[in-house]
Amino acid sequence: MSIVVTGATGQLGRLVIDALLAAVPAGPVAAVVRDKAKAADLAERGVELRIADYSRPETLAGAFEAGDRVLLISGSEVGRRVAQHTAVVAAAQAAGVAQLAYTGILGGPEADFLLAEEHKATERAVLDSGLPYTFLRNGWYTENYTANLAPVLAHGAVVSNAGEGRIASASRADYAAAAAAVLTGPVEEHLNRAYELNGDVSWSLAEYAAEVARQSGREVAYTSVPAEAHREILTGAGVPAQFAEILVDVDRAVEHGALASRGDDLTRLIGRPTTPIAETIGAALAGA
Template sequence: MSIVVTGATGHLGRFVVEGLLAAQVPAGQIAAVVRDEAKAADLAARGVEVRVADYNAPETLKGAFAAGDRVLLISGSEVGRRVEQHTAVIGAAREAGVALLAYTGILGGPDADFDLADEHKATERAILDSGLPYVFLRNGWYHENYTENLAPVLEHGAVVGSAGDGRVASASRADYAAAAVAVLTGEGEGHEGKAYELSGDTAWSLDEYAAEIARQSGKDISYARVPAEQHLAILTGAGVPEPMAAILVDVDAAIERGRLAGTSGDLARLIGRPTTPVGEAIAAALRD
């Protein structure tokens, strides 16, 4: 039996693998599923088993899993293709007879009413239909969705958005990864069949976010509230492909409706500590 992490060389996947190693899971009992074996060379050097497979090539997934494996399916990054990709993974996991399939979905699950959630909801339905033992890790927004894009904020003195007074209960990638580690290593702790609504302990507004950047950077930063149409034009003008820009604008509308503000406490309970404050993520981004 192995603990298997798909997308293991991605941002979240690497945190999960590192978390498993830090939790004293023997490296030989961890399998990293990756598209590019070279990108996992450092993990292989530490004794992690590397299994090469591609979400877009179902035939490669046949060797990705084995009977009894506990698998983390990290959602793909190709919006619009993820249902087909995830369905291929689910089929391979079912054929192999894995012991558990954990999936990183989105906060709200079937109640999420914004476009980005559609593929996650379809994936959850496919997992339920498969009959596999499952855990749904419904991740909220990541701090890094904002803090990895601080350069233009500092340059222009503005956080641009169309979320109104909406609030975001975000957490760090490391927090969400720690929750996945807790589930993957928590055999017998009652996780099977659960859906965890994962979010930060505190929901903040874009006004508060801008004020915190200003405080830490010493620059004059404000929240520039714009209508959705203008927000879309700003994003596409900055080079964001229009389909992705439309999704981001739709997410801001969801934030204004309170859809990413939930603070269930599930994340802190799973990881056994408070979630990382957004101010810490801002500080790290400014250092970088």
């Protein structure tokens, strides 16, 4: 029996591997990756590599074994993820894995924004498979915002159509720690459960802008604009129209509270408070 992480060379996947190796020996840890060379550092740490591609179902046949505890990290190719995830679910079902954990979206079937649709379809596929599951419904990563600090600082502005909506974000490492906890803890405690995962403290984009200004020593202001104006700003900056629509829709969801707190599942799983937004901002500024 192995603990298997798909998408293991991605930003979240690597952090999950780090968290696993801090909790268990490398021997039972396996990484499903597309590019063996890209995962050479994982192999050097004793992690077993299994080569497969979400978009090539035939490669997934050897990715899992009976009794494995598997983490399906959602793919990054919006619009293609249902087919990709369904292929992984089918391979896990055929292998007879003992647990299939999936990184979905906060709110699960109640999430009413465009970016949630593929996650909801994946959860339905997992349920239909009959596999023992754990749904890790991740809220927003703070890094979704701090990764965009360069233009914020250049223009001294955070622009959004989220109004005064609040976001209970956590760091990517927090979510990785939660995934490691459900993969290494007693399996019976986590089977057929859905965890709503979000940060301990919610914040508005006005508060985010103020904290960036405080730590950077620059003037940064928050401006809330209508959805159509925000869409035009994004496409004018070169964001593809389809992705701009998703970003505007997410901000609409934020305004309506879809990414605000849904409880303390994340803190309970990781056994500590979630990472404060000020800490993640500071780390991003230090690396800028």
